[in-house]
Amino acid sequence: xxxxxxxxxxxxxxxxTYGDRGNIIVLTKRCQWRGIxxxxxxxxxxxxxxxxxxxxxxxxxxxxxxxxxIAGDDFLKNKGPMxxxxxxxxxxxxxxxxxxxxxxxFYKPYQGEPIPGPGIFDLHTEHPGDQAKRLIGNVVAxxxxxxxxxxxxxxxxxxxxxxxxxxxxxxxxxxxxxxxxTYLGKKLQPFARVIKGGGNNGEDGYEGALYKxxxxxxxxxxxxxxxxxxxxxxxxKALEKKYVAKIRLRQLDDGLEKQAHKFVSTxx
Amino acid sequence: xxxxxxxxLGKVTFKLSQLFKLxxxxxxxxxxxxxxxxxxLTQLFDQLHEGVVIVAGTNGxxxxxxxxxxxxEKQGISVIHNTTGANLLNGITSACIKESxxxxxxxxxxxxxxxxxxxxxxxxxxxxxxxxxxxxxxxxLLNLFRDQLDRxxxxxxxxxxxxxxxxxxxxxxxxTGHNKLTLILNADDPQIAHLGIRLSHPRLDxxxxxxxxxxxxxxxxxxxxxxxxxLYFGVNDKKHFLKQKEHATDSTFCLNCGGxxxxxGIYYSHIGVWKCVGCGEKRPQPDLSVWDSPMPxxxxxxxxxxxxxxxxxxxxxDNIINQALQRFKPAFGRQEEFTINVPxxxxxxxxxxxxxxxxxxxxxxxxxxxxxxxxxxxxxxxLVLNDRIPDGxxxxxxxxxxxxxxxxxxxxxxxxxxxVYDLALRMKYAFQxxxxxxxxxxxxxxxxxxxxxxxxxxxxxxxxxxILATYSAMLEVRKILTGKKIL
Numbered sequence: 001x002x003x004x005x006x007x008x009x010x011x012x013x014x015x016x017t018y019g020d021r022g023n024i025i026v027l028t029k030r031c032q033w034r035g036i037x038x039x040x041x042x043x044x045x046x047x048x049x050x051x052x053x054x055x056x057x058x059x060x061x062x063x064x065x066x067x068x069x070i071a072g073d074d075f076l077k078n079k080g081p082m083x084x085x086x087x088x089x090x091x092x093x094x095x096x097x098x099x100x101x102x103x104x105x106f107y108k109p110y111q112g113e114p115i116p117g118p119g120i121f122d123l124h125t126e127h128p129g130d131q132a133k134r135l136i137g138n139v140v141a142x143x144x145x146x147x148x149x150x151x152x153x154x155x156x157x158x159x160x161x162x163x164x165x166x167x168x169x170x171x172x173x174x175x176x177x178x179x180x181x182t183y184l185g186k187k188l189q190p191f192a193r194v195i196k197g198g199g200n201n202g203e204d205g206y207e208g209a210l211y212k213x214x215x216x217x218x219x220x221x222x223x224x225x226x227x228x229x230x231x232x233x234x235x236x237k238a239l240e241k242k243y244v245a246k247i248r249l250r251q252l253d254d255g256l257e258k259q260a261h262k263f264v265s266t267x268x
Numbered sequence: 269x270x271x272x273x274x275x276x277l278g279k280v281t282f283k284l285s286q287l288f289k290l291x292x293x294x295x296x297x298x299x300x301x302x303x304x305x306x307x308x309l310t311q312l313f314d315q316l317h318e319g320v321v322i323v324a325g326t327n328g329x330x331x332x333x334x335x336x337x338x339x340x341e342k343q344g345i346s347v348i349h350n351t352t353g354a355n356l357l358n359g360i361t362s363a364c365i366k367e368s369x370x371x372x373x374x375x376x377x378x379x380x381x382x383x384x385x386x387x388x389x390x391x392x393x394x395x396x397x398x399x400x401x402x403x404x405x406x407x408x409l410l411n412l413f414r415d416q417l418d419r420x421x422x423x424x425x426x427x428x429x430x431x432x433x434x435x436x437x438x439x440x441x442x443x444t445g446h447n448k449l450t451l452i453l454n455a456d457d458p459q460i461a462h463l464g465i466r467l468s469h470p471r472l473d474x475x476x477x478x479x480x481x482x483x484x485x486x487x488x489x490x491x492x493x494x495x496x497x498x499l500y501f502g503v504n505d506k507k508h509f510l511k512q513k514e515h516a517t518d519s520t521f522c523l524n525c526g527g528x529x530x531x532x533g534i535y536y537s538h539i540g541v542w543k544c545v546g547c548g549e550k551r552p553q554p555d556l557s558v559w560d561s562p563m564p565x566x567x568x569x570x571x572x573x574x575x576x577x578x579x580x581x582x583x584x585x586d587n588i589i590n591q592a593l594q595r596f597k598p599a600f601g602r603q604e605e606f607t608i609n610v611p612x613x614x615x616x617x618x619x620x621x622x623x624x625x626x627x628x629x630x631x632x633x634x635x636x637x638x639x640x641x642x643x644x645x646x647x648x649x650x651l652v653l654n655d656r657i658p659d660g661x662x663x664x665x666x667x668x669x670x671x672x673x674x675x676x677x678x679x680x681x682x683x684x685x686x687x688v689y690d691l692a693l694r695m696k697y698a699f700q701x702x703x704x705x706x707x708x709x710x711x712x713x714x715x716x717x718x719x720x721x722x723x724x725x726x727x728x729x730x731x732x733x734x735i736l737a738t739y740s741a742m743l744e745v746r747k748i749l750t751g752k753k754i755l
């Protein structure tokens with residue numbers, strides 16, 4: 001059977017600021033290396049909402065303020081409600097950085113009215129003002145959900161999991177750079193527990209959010225290259241949803257991924 | 269009195285740093301002076317006989333300002349210039365102190381300073397008093413690309429700060445007359461050209477434009493005094509249009525109305541012949557579009573056009589400009605060349621090999637360097653990625669660089685630097701097929717000296733090793749090459 005995934009890349013010309021493309025490249029290549037065909041659908045302002053209906057996996061990245069404003073209206077009124085439906089329907093999605101803020105109920109700037117969001121995730125974000133410290137730097141966090149953890153590792157574990165992979169696959173590493181503080185509602189569980197760095201709000205020690213098969217994270221830009229098992233989890237979930245079958249992905253040689261991961265996870 | 273003390277201590281710092289060889293005295297003397305006398309730059313600028321040329325932009329400011337300096341000097345004009353990298357207030361102050369006497373007196377015609385993106389507004393504010401006294405200010409704005417978001421902030425925020433500073437100085441009554449303020453702008457960068465368009469024409473009120481859609485509703489129009497000059501430079505050569513748009517683009521939406529920009533053609537990144545379909549704002553016709561560049565690479569064409577525009581604004585003759593450019597030697601790390609003598613085998617005579625070093629510090633710069641290197645048919649390319657403060661701590665941007673153009677051919681690719689594995693990983697995903705063949709093409713060296721040695725060994729005598737490195741990595745490479753640490 002030939003597997004084929006439609007990967008929706010939301011606003012690639014507006015919401016792609018700092019290496020966000022890395023996630024698309026990693027998802028695409030890791031599918032191709034396993035013989036899974038990938039069709040990238042660039043969804044932008046002019047794209048019809050109906051184009052999203054046959055998408056199997058959604059990615060939306062970071063943006064600068066002006067670009068986010070340009071995309072904001074279209075997202076709130078047109079694409080957002082459709083993505084909400086897909087996410088509710090267990091279609092996997094990855095929202096990083098500005099997209100993570102954008103999928104909440106609202107974003108409250110330091111001054112001015114809150115900017116409404118489509119409420120795909122039960123969360124909201126507040127900006128504490130220019131005087132508050134921006135959360136910038138390398139982040140190391142530990143995945144929380146056992147359920148997630150099992151699913152994250154099971155698709156790649158054709159030959160079982162040795163203790164070394166088990167150890168490293170609990171951790172995610174990345175870089176954060178955000179002023180806004182995000183607070184999760186009751187319907188959401190956090191994605192990871194911060195070991196080093198700021199996370200969602202610099203207060204509660206959590207990073208990101210997990211809802212059904214979708215992930216939101218402040219790890220901006222290329223989240224997936226150094227955390228390839230998250231990419232594999234998204235791919236597996238997309239295939240399971242589309243082909244209604246339990247999917248086991250072939251193990252890939254992730255030697256370089258692990259080295260790059262280790263560099264950040266062992267930073268003092 | 270306070271200023272005299274400041275200058276005295278600044279001079280002492282300069283002498284001490286020379287005496288103990290603590291670097292070239294690029295920033296410390298200025299730092300000392302500014303601590304005691306924060307507003308001293310205003311007085312120092314005031315003493316220049318003619319005025320100040322400021323060069324700002326994400327990429328190319330070192331090369332451009334050096335070209336301007338050399339052209340002016342060829343004309344017999346005396347110039348104060350800040351050394352490469354020292355482009356904050358302290359570096360510019362240091363450059364003035366270095367040239368002043370012990371009483372802080374300066375005897376020079378022009379100051380030619382490259383300045384950091386975030387420092388440009390404060391340099392302009394330091395100059396605004398001099399403009400009362402018939403001094404001239406020439407501001408050269410090259411381009412704006414995403415660069416070290418963790419350090420500089422977003423491109424739009426920088427552009428807005430620039431616009432405010434330009435507005436402040438151009439609205440001063442004293443800025444009238446004798447072309448005291450000249451702006452030299454890149455017509456092909458929409459974000460830069462828009463600054464000039466805003467200054468030259470009060471904005472037409474377009475009632476139909478939804479201000480939320482515009483995304484820049486805070487923007488107010490302002491008008492340049494009619495006797496100030498805006499000169500544009502740009503490239504008019506369809507041969508150079510890219511066949512495929514690069515990924516690292518920053519400004520493809522109209523600054524005026526928020527509509528999508530359409531391009532007749534793109535030269536690189538978001539630089540090209542642009543037009544807004546929404547409001548009709550378009551790339552201004554360049555005043556200068558052709559001049560021979562002394563260095564390869566389209567980005568150097570832009571640097572040359574910018575520098576020549578300054579020379580033309582100062583009425584310097586073409587033959588003087590050409591003579592200066594023909595002798596132009598690149599600034600360090602900017603296509604700088606090194607000749608390395610290596611023994612071909614034990615006991616045999618030495619052969620010489622070349623190293624060409626390209627500072628490449630952000631996606632647009634890296635793409636530009638890659639294209640230039642590929643045109644030179646490289647056998648081996650060494651890429652070095654560091655994540656220290658001057659490089660930016662965040663290395664995410666490597667995923668915006670089109671390394672896929674590098675992996676198409678069969679040359680060797682060596683990766684090194686603090687973040688060698690991030691770079692190696694990026695390469696892995698850039699190969700069309702990641703297999704044994706690709707692994708033979710990619711060489712991973714944690715140790716930089718070893719990486720350079722491996723690179724030199726892989727090329728034939730008289731051949732060239734091309735090195736692309738981030739800022740601190742570039743300094744390290746130079747140290748290894750000039751310090752003869754290797755071989």
